[in-house]
Amino acid sequence: MNNSWLYAAVLTxxxxxxxxxxxxxxxxxxxRIAAIVFIFRPGKNADRATLNSCTGxxxxxxxxxxxxxxxxxxxxxxxxxxxxxxxxxRKKQQLLKLNQHSPAGKIELDAKSRYYLHWDFKSATGRCxxxx
Numbered sequence: 001m002n003n004s005w006l007y008a009a010v011l012t013x014x015x016x017x018x019x020x021x022x023x024x025x026x027x028x029x030x031x032r033i034a035a036i037v038f039i040f041r042p043g044k045n046a047d048r049a050t051l052n053s054c055t056g057x058x059x060x061x062x063x064x065x066x067x068x069x070x071x072x073x074x075x076x077x078x079x080x081x082x083x084x085x086x087x088x089x090r091k092k093q094q095l096l097k098l099n100q101h102s103p104a105g106k107i108e109l110d111a112k113s114r115y116y117l118h119w120d121f122k123s124a125t126g127r128c129x130x131x132x
Contacts, residue, residue: 031058033121040119047085047117047130054081054121062087062115070132071106074098081124090114098130 029042033056041048042060049058064070076083078100087096090113096105109115117130 029058029060032056033058035121042117045132047119049083049119049121049128051078051083051121051124051126051128054124056121058119058121059116062117064109064115064132065111067109067111069106069108072096072098072104073131074100074103075129075131076100076103076126078124078126078128080126082122083124083128084120085130086118086120088116088118090116092116 029040031040033054035051035054035056037050037052038054039050040058044063072085072087074083074085076099082100084097084099086094086098087107089095095115096107098105119128
């Protein structure tokens with residue numbers, strides 16, 4: 001009897017579980033982007049993006065290991081377009097929004113809670129960095 005379908009099903013479930021676990025732990029990124037160049041690097045204390053004619057969004061789990069007040073600063077060195085970052089709670093409710101007109105903000109975060117960082121780009125060209 002051939003059990004190859006069973007092996008394929010177990011492998012598929014395993015791969016999906018690993019991808020979900022990586023996203024939940026802050027290592028994965030969801031995105032919907034149209035760009036000539038798009039390089040996005042989420043990090044421990046900063047996110048960095050290099051863009052050329054980029055329109056779309058990126059979302060990932062923010063990893064905040066300490067319960068404290070965090071100060072967020074958006075350095076948007078864009079020659080064209082705009083970039084906006086929204087910090088959301090586990091229910092995806094907006095907690096903080098940063099853009100070129102309002103580039104900094106402070107907020108108290110709990111290390112036990114899950115947070116999301118959602119980037120929006122509109123015809124953006126240049127470099128962006130979010131520090132915390």
